[in-house]
Amino acid sequence: MSKLTHLDEAGHAHMVDVSGKSDTDRMATATAIVQLTQAAMDVLLEGNLKKGDALAVARIAGIMAAKKTSELIPLCHPLPITKVTVDLEPDRATHRVLITATVKTRGQTGVEMEALTAASTAALTVYDMMKAVDKGITIASIQLEEKQGGKSGTWRRSAL
Incomplete structure (x- = not known):
């Protein structure tokens, strides 16, 4: 097992010094699944929410969250983000939003x-927008x- 980079020699949490690293192009993709009931999925797809378009609001919330990550996660570095995309794909058959x-x-x-x-924030926003319809x-x-870039290169989740 490799050494945890956010702990110093004494075991105290610290921000990693990246000043000696080279700038490289970096990319990461993450997913979340929101499971709805059939009734909630119908309301979502029909666009009948009092709060507005849940998918549009969740997309903007996800973009905003990416830009604020270093303010939310204590040891993250503030980064010059060059691109954020958040896609929400509702699937009526499974009642899920990917x-x-x-x-x-x-x-x-x-x-x-x-x-x-x-x-994560996009998923929480879907919940917030939909909770009046289904709290479950x-x-x-x-x-x-x-993830791509940096010293460790490319990593992809394996299919099970």
Whole structure:
């Protein structure tokens, strides 16, 4: 097992020094799944929410969250994000919304946390927009799917 980078020699949490790293193009994609009831999915797809378009609001929330990650996760570096996309794909057959967030930068450290924060926040926003219809909505499987760039190169989640 490799050494945890956010702990110093004494075991104290600290921000990693990335000043010696080279700038490289970096990208990360994360997903989240929001499980709805059939009734909630119908309302979502019909656009009959009093609060407005849940998918549009969740997309903007995810983008905003990616940009604020270093303010939310204590040891994350603030990054010059160059691109954020948040896609929400409702599936009427499974009553699920698949959220895919992709973040890009050119810098000294990766954007995995930004992608995970974007996907998580978009999922929480769907819940917030839909909770009047169904408080039993479930958010599941928030996970990194892929990262590119940096010393460790490319990593992709294996299919089970």
